[in-house]
Amino acid sequence: MVLAAEGVNLVVSARGYEGLSSLEADIRAAHPGIELRCVAGDVCDLATTEALVSAASGVSASHGADIVVNNAGSDAGHLPIDRLTDDDWERAYRINVVSAVRLTTAALANMRQQRWGRIVNMASYTARVPEPFCAPYAAAKAALVNVTRNLSRSYASEGVLANCVLPGLTRTEGIVASFEAASSATGRSTEDLLERMVERAPIDAGRVGTAGEVAAAIAFLCSEQAAWITGVALPVDGGTIRSAP
Numbered sequence: 001m002v003l004a005a006e007g008v009n010l011v012v013s014a015r016g017y018e019g020l021s022s023l024e025a026d027i028r029a030a031h032p033g034i035e036l037r038c039v040a041g042d043v044c045d046l047a048t049t050e051a052l053v054s055a056a057s058g059v060s061a062s063h064g065a066d067i068v069v070n071n072a073g074s075d076a077g078h079l080p081i082d083r084l085t086d087d088d089w090e091r092a093y094r095i096n097v098v099s100a101v102r103l104t105t106a107a108l109a110n111m112r113q114q115r116w117g118r119i120v121n122m123a124s125y126t127a128r129v130p131e132p133f134c135a136p137y138a139a140a141k142a143a144l145v146n147v148t149r150n151l152s153r154s155y156a157s158e159g160v161l162a163n164c165v166l167p168g169l170t171r172t173e174g175i176v177a178s179f180e181a182a183s184s185a186t187g188r189s190t191e192d193l194l195e196r197m198v199e200r201a202p203i204d205a206g207r208v209g210t211a212g213e214v215a216a217a218i219a220f221l222c223s224e225q226a227a228w229i230t231g232v233a234l235p236v237d238g239g240t241i242r243s244a245p
Contacts, residue, residue, distance in 0.1 A: 003067075003222065008222070011039060011052055011055040012036070015040065035058075037055035043103065049102050064111070066116065067222050069222075073122065073141075104119055114159075115159035119151055120163055121164045124167060125166050125167065125201070127233070129240065162231065168235070206238075213236065217236045
């Protein structure tokens with residue numbers, strides 16, 4: 001919604017049509033002049049990547065993606081590290097790293113040709129402050145930070161800027177669902193789990209974040225105001241991460 005408010009034509013994706021239809025209705029109502037395409041599918045599948053790239057050619061004046069925001073993510077069930085399987089680790093990397101690399105590289109040709117592009121990868125504060133019950137997720141997000149820096153080193157000189165956002169604990173549907181799943185797996189209440197997490201990683205601002213606050217940081221990194229910012233892993237976490245970058 002923040003990018004739409006800035007006049008950016010959009011291609012949005014989710015696993016199912018139900019969530020997309022609601023989002024589409026909200027965007028069209030608030031920003032009727034925006035070109036919008038919706039693609040339902042799993043970003044781990046090559047067909048979904050191809051569909052997203054094809055849809056981008058229909059909404060962009062350059063006939064390709066000018067901005068890529070990789071926001072897919074999934075944990076491995078909030079299990080202790082000694083109870084994780086190979087599939088848990090592989091699934092975390094497929095969703096959090098491989099899907100982002102595939103979509104980004106598919107969009108690079110257009111960005112490099114026009115010598116302008118923005119890539120924003122959504123990582124997590126756990127890339128810097130690993131949590132015991134999300135080891136594959138945290139490790140995959142740390143890998144995504146490394147990938148982002150690699151993209152910057154490779155293409156920033158061509159006008160294609162790559163940055164990473166590290167959200168802290170943010171009140172989203174996914175976070176709520178994750179805490180409910182963790183509650184079922186551990187037998188602890190969601191309130192107890194939240195309290196324990198905040199104890200391990202206190203938030204200087206004294207509260208969890210909102211999706212809108214994270215979206216504002218993404219919009220900034222996609223703008224001309226951030227034309228000399230690249231290769232950055234930007235914490236948007238209310239002061240959760242205390243160590244130097």
